[in-house]
Amino acid sequence: MKLSEVPQDNNPGYEAEKRAVYAIDDNGRYTVATSTGWEAEDVVNTLAVEEFRRLAQEAHERVLQGEASPLEFHMYDRRMDVPTLAQATGIWQWRLKRHLRPAVFRTLSPRILARYADALGLGLAEVQTLPVEPDA
């Protein structure tokens, strides 16, 4: 990649940060250049971010319908999935999946709730509550 080819696409996701990349200058020598982003990277990263947002929004709906516990919303809202949250809490996946059901979630002890809250970076009350808007 030549210096002139280093993308400067101003990825909004970078929040004005810059990435360092290796490119060839006019003398054929490698140098470290900065890039404000590459559109191709922005496209795929946005897809990944949007996928979590979609999952969180769907979970939000399901909680409102009484089909899922707030835990399912918070999990996707924090860009986790069942395996990730299971690993972060040390709770087995099959147990976690049960806790995604509202009836089971309601019976959870403060100790288990605290483990979820801690892994999700939420307060004890927060993890049991659904925010009004999924994008809050």
Added chain:
Amino acid sequence: MSIELPLSHRHTGHCETGVSSILLENAGLPISEPMVLGLSSGMIFAHFPFLRINELPLTTYRMPPGFIYRWLAGRIDVRWQQQRFRNPEAGMQALDEALEAGQVVGLQASVYWLPYFPQAMRFHFNAHNLIVYGRDGDEYLISDPVFQTPQRCPRDALRRARFVRGALAPKGLMYFPVAVPNGINYARVVTPSIRKSANIMLRAPLPWVGVRAVRGLARRLERLPTEGEARYARLYLGQIVRMQEEIGTGGGGFRFMYAAFLKEAAEKTHNRALDELAEQMTAVGDEWRQFALACSKQVRSKHALDVSEAADRLRSVAESEKQVWRGLLKAV
């Protein structure tokens, strides 16, 4: 507590190679980031269909976290002190004590919980590397080499980022070089480090590693379900490109960094053939970029998903990788 230790922050392409380079320079052994990548033999390609992150297969362009600075240590006789901790308070205390003793340290931490990371980049990746070179009250002074300038991080956030549980959990890993050689004997180390990388890429016994894996991935792409919205297929393509562009170095992954290593190695060992192979490696990096472009085009396309261009480019990449690694084996 208020401490600021002298450190030359540098903007580097990748975290583990960048931190290694900066810490070693700080300890009296100047070594560039490309040289770290090359001498550690850390660059590979692997695609594991059965190892899943967020339900998508794992693609990686480098050895697992920790291998770069450890393989480098073995290659050039550096000794690292590494500590892990059973509880967060012990880990934070050890960090403070190291700073008070005048020691700049590397840490492993989760990207998600570092507040200075842009929101769109905060995913649960637990094997990020950064340097702490001071503390100012409640904030730590961070030299995170993937950022252009030094950053700050509140103590609570750093504690959380260092002690998350999960895949590649850091357990508060703290490391710094305790013994560095006077210099690097390039004549002795360049050849075996290149041969090691070439052998991994050309002769790995597992079909999921190396050039075979690139070709295998091209075949998998062609088997992706492409009817309708093809959401899974798009996520699949997206994940490959994200591993190439985000965890790595942008624009072709590590290939450009490796080409820079070959140029530097050519100079240090007076081996003109490495110069030419550096150009060939640059061309390979450009091909990876073309592949990424083809994938992103499909990801955003409103039409039916068509993976043929991406698969073709990937096969071309496989061929070019094979040629450059064979060339490297002949040249060293």
